[in-house]
Amino acid sequence: xxxxxxxxxxxxxxxxxxxxxxxxxxxxxxxxxxxxxxxxxxxxxxxxxxxxxxxxxxxxxxxxxxxxxxxxxxxxxxxxxxxxxxxxxxxxxxxxxxxxxxxxxxxxxxxxxxxxxxxxxxxxxxxxxxxxxxxxxxxxxxxxxxxxxxxxxxxxxxxxxxxxxxxxxxxxxxxxxxxxxxxxxxxxxxxxxxxxxxxxxxxxxxxxxxxxxxxxxxxxxxxxxxxxxxxxxxxxxxxxxxxxxxxxxxxxxxxxxxxxxxxxxxxxxxxxxxxxxxxxxxxxxxxxxxxxxxxxxxxxxxxxxxxxxxxxxxxxxxxxxxxxxxxxxxxxxxxxxxxxxxxxxxxxxxxxxxxxxxxxxxxxxxxxxxxxxxxxxxxxxxxxxxxxxxxxxx
Amino acid sequence: xxxxxxxxxxxxxxxxxxxxxxxxxxxxxxxxxxxxxxxxxxxxxxxxxxxxxxxxxxxxxxxxxxxxxxxxxxxxxxxxxxxxxxxxxxxxxxxxxxxxxxxxxxxxxxxxxxxxxxxxxxxxxxxxxxxxxxxxxxxxxxxxxxxxxxxxxxxxxxxxxxxxxxxxxxxxxxxxxxxxxxxxxxxxxxxxxxxxxxxxxxxxxxxxxxxxxxxxxxxxxxxxxxxxxxxxxxxxxxxxxxxxxxxxxxxxxxxxxxxxxxxxxxxxxxxxxxxxxxxxxxxxxxxxxxxxxxxxxxxxxxxxxxxxxxxxxxxxxxxxxxxxxxxxxxxxxxxxxxxxxxxxxxxxxxxxxxxxxxxxxxxxxxxxxxxxxxxxxxxxxxxxxxxxxxxxxx
Numbered sequence: 001x002x003x004x005x006x007x008x009x010x011x012x013x014x015x016x017x018x019x020x021x022x023x024x025x026x027x028x029x030x031x032x033x034x035x036x037x038x039x040x041x042x043x044x045x046x047x048x049x050x051x052x053x054x055x056x057x058x059x060x061x062x063x064x065x066x067x068x069x070x071x072x073x074x075x076x077x078x079x080x081x082x083x084x085x086x087x088x089x090x091x092x093x094x095x096x097x098x099x100x101x102x103x104x105x106x107x108x109x110x111x112x113x114x115x116x117x118x119x120x121x122x123x124x125x126x127x128x129x130x131x132x133x134x135x136x137x138x139x140x141x142x143x144x145x146x147x148x149x150x151x152x153x154x155x156x157x158x159x160x161x162x163x164x165x166x167x168x169x170x171x172x173x174x175x176x177x178x179x180x181x182x183x184x185x186x187x188x189x190x191x192x193x194x195x196x197x198x199x200x201x202x203x204x205x206x207x208x209x210x211x212x213x214x215x216x217x218x219x220x221x222x223x224x225x226x227x228x229x230x231x232x233x234x235x236x237x238x239x240x241x242x243x244x245x246x247x248x249x250x251x252x253x254x255x256x257x258x259x260x261x262x263x264x265x266x267x268x269x270x271x272x273x274x275x276x277x278x279x280x281x282x283x284x285x286x287x288x289x290x291x292x293x294x295x296x297x298x299x300x301x302x303x304x305x306x307x308x309x310x311x312x313x314x315x316x317x318x319x320x321x322x323x324x325x326x327x328x329x330x331x332x333x334x335x336x337x338x339x340x341x342x343x344x345x346x347x348x349x350x351x352x353x354x355x356x357x358x359x360x361x362x363x364x365x366x367x368x369x370x371x372x373x374x375x376x377x378x379x380x381x382x383x384x385x386x387x388x389x390x391x392x393x394x
Numbered sequence: 395x396x397x398x399x400x401x402x403x404x405x406x407x408x409x410x411x412x413x414x415x416x417x418x419x420x421x422x423x424x425x426x427x428x429x430x431x432x433x434x435x436x437x438x439x440x441x442x443x444x445x446x447x448x449x450x451x452x453x454x455x456x457x458x459x460x461x462x463x464x465x466x467x468x469x470x471x472x473x474x475x476x477x478x479x480x481x482x483x484x485x486x487x488x489x490x491x492x493x494x495x496x497x498x499x500x501x502x503x504x505x506x507x508x509x510x511x512x513x514x515x516x517x518x519x520x521x522x523x524x525x526x527x528x529x530x531x532x533x534x535x536x537x538x539x540x541x542x543x544x545x546x547x548x549x550x551x552x553x554x555x556x557x558x559x560x561x562x563x564x565x566x567x568x569x570x571x572x573x574x575x576x577x578x579x580x581x582x583x584x585x586x587x588x589x590x591x592x593x594x595x596x597x598x599x600x601x602x603x604x605x606x607x608x609x610x611x612x613x614x615x616x617x618x619x620x621x622x623x624x625x626x627x628x629x630x631x632x633x634x635x636x637x638x639x640x641x642x643x644x645x646x647x648x649x650x651x652x653x654x655x656x657x658x659x660x661x662x663x664x665x666x667x668x669x670x671x672x673x674x675x676x677x678x679x680x681x682x683x684x685x686x687x688x689x690x691x692x693x694x695x696x697x698x699x700x701x702x703x704x705x706x707x708x709x710x711x712x713x714x715x716x717x718x719x720x721x722x723x724x725x726x727x728x729x730x731x732x733x734x735x736x737x738x739x740x741x742x743x744x745x746x747x748x749x750x751x752x753x754x755x756x757x758x759x760x761x762x763x764x765x766x767x768x769x770x771x772x773x774x775x776x777x778x779x780x781x782x783x784x785x786x787x788x
Binding site for chain 1: 650652653654655656657659660661662680681682683684685688689692693696708710711712714715716719720721722723725726727728729730731732733734735736
């Protein structure tokens with residue numbers, strides 16, 4: 001169906017916002033600037049408004065970023081036999097949104113009174129974009145949802161862009177805050193949506209993988225060969241990824257009892273955890289999150305003050321439905337557990353230093369020749385003056 | 395059973411920490427100092443450690459307060475036929491905890507090098523405490539859990555103290571952050587535990603009542619006679635209190651489906667809410683809290699940006715079980731919804747200015763002659779030098 005969809009729509013180059021990370025990357029190991037360019041999630045925006053301290057290390061938000069995401073529209077998934085929303089509607093909506101965002105960007109630079117030392121670079125034709133990218137970068141990192149696809153709808157031109165880069169020998173990675181899928185699930189989905197069989201699991205850098213790698217680095221040290229236990233609030237895919245990394249896994253989607261009374265928590269025997277408790281608690285988005293899961297995770301953190309507390313991301317919400325409803329994101333679950341436990345989580349998704357380090361260490365990327373392609377003006381690239389940001393549009 | 399329990403234990407005067415609110419009360423209408431003496435909840439402590447900005451308006455925590463609550467023990471409820479924990483154990487635990495806390499207080503003032511202009515006043519005998527309170531105050535406000543009872547166990551001496559004050563014509567109010575009970579449920583529980591039939595609903599100032607009064611003041615204005623709708627995350631008791639105040643109520647404990655998928659939220663018809671949506675969303679502690687409830691409340695706040703967002707309290711946790719497990723408090727739920735909605739809630743429990751105003755306006759208390767009896771060194775009275783704090787102990 002996806003192949004058919006792609007073939008039915010007009011071919012368009014992917015309208016991307018291109019941000020060179022070279023300037024930021026040079027600032028490692030402080031990482032704050034790099035993490036900025038990987039993109040502060042919605043959290044940072046809220047933080048900016050209600051908790052200035054969460055913006056430490058970031059440059060100020062541009063006028064563009066503050067409300068852009070909350071205003072942006074959502075589009076429904078398209079079924080072939082559905083009359084109301086045609087595939088053409090979807091393509092048109094994506095195209096219109098992309099151009100509207102770029103118009104905002106251009107307006108900002110045209111009318112701002114600020115004196116920018118580094119104006120955005122505008123490449124007027126698809127050929128120029130293509131030439132610029134191929135000549136200047138060895139590695140291209142893509143955000144996924146909203147950049148390569150929306151829901152189950154592939155973004156026009158995305159398959160061709162990915163194929164072209166891979167065919168010409170570029171390192172292509174997929175970097176997403178979505179922790180719901182394991183690497184193998186993520187590869188399967190992207191291969192199907194983009195119709196690119198050559199994709200490998202190594203190219204998949206979801207926050208579930210970032211969490212697993214972080215846990216390996218922190219918990220699997222040579223001197224201690226005992227099995228480590230990780231308690232998960234999240235999907236089967238997240239559990240699978242952490243299990244694949246060599247950990248015992250408890251929690252996950254298995255517990256379907258939503259409530260927990262005072263009396264039950266007082267007597268609860270933590271049957272899965274035994275006397276060893278948990279060496280880490282990982283929170284990923286769980287659409288079946290409930291008070292019972294919060295209770296268990298909270299007492300596990302209480303019992304082992306040395307347990308790691310990992311957040312796959314701190315996103316505030318995602319957009320669903322024709323009226324762009326705000327589906328609560330993983331950050332909501334993280335904040336709940338942070339408040340009850342009195343602990344601060346370590347974020348391993350965008351825009352964390354942990355993810356920056358993973359990309360730098362595990363993939364040996366040359367920062368001067370690495371490009372990140374994001375889909376949000378506010379999160380994947382809040383543009384500040386003098387940051388060496390370049391943009392391109394078809 | 396409670397009467398029997400009380401009769402079986404040695405009569406003791408209630409070991410109370412007595413804080414005059416006179417100095418603080420004079421500072422109205424800024425309310426910050428008054429709310430301090432009503433007691434910052436656990437939130438403020440966490441806030442102090444991880445988010446200094448949340449302490450704005452409070453005086454610094456004393457060395458006593460920071461870890462006291464997290465270290466304090468929990469005791470089980472006692473059944474008459476239970477062998478392991480006898481009633482004597484319970485009474486002894488309460489007595490020991492009270493004395494230990496007071497010892498800390500005395501140590502602090504004995505060994506601190508700070509020059510206090512207002513040392514705590516120590517009243518060595520029960521008679522002196524009684525005389526001092528009866529001569530200097532017209533109104534006495536009691537925190538409930540941990541002060542008058544623990545779980546279902548009445549604190550030794552508490553019934554006699556309450557009865558004595560009421561018999562001598564004092565205004566006696568019960569002020570708790572617990573939002574689970576309506577005023578009538580709260581009266582029934584206290585009358586039973588304290589064995590005081592004369593208690594009236596007017597004396598009950600739980601945060602459910604505070605929420606209902608706040609909603610009345612904000613939403614029920616003369617010019618607009620339309621029915622206002624309040625969506626509740628919380629217990630039946632909280633819903634009842636808000637319904638009694640004249641509102642249409644949705645939400646509450648009725649929804650037993652824990653999960654909510656992207657697809658379901660996209661299509662959800664908000665059957666209870668219709669086109670008018672919610673005029674307010676109230677979050678009280680709900681042991682059946684789940685992602686589905688979070689989703690519905692979040693989209694209701696999104697749909698009506700003018701909807702009030704009320705938190706009955708922001709407590710981080712409560713203690714349950716013999717090993718003092720941390721049962722997540724309402725603050726965890728509030729933080730989740732704050733993060734996903736990008737909104738800040740209005741707290742109507744301790745230590746909020748809203749509650750201070752309610753007590754001042756509705757009960758006509760003379761601040762010079764009002765006493766608050768709290769149970770926590772850290773929350774009901776974080777003692778700072780020069781605040782006019784007086785303490786008494788038997």
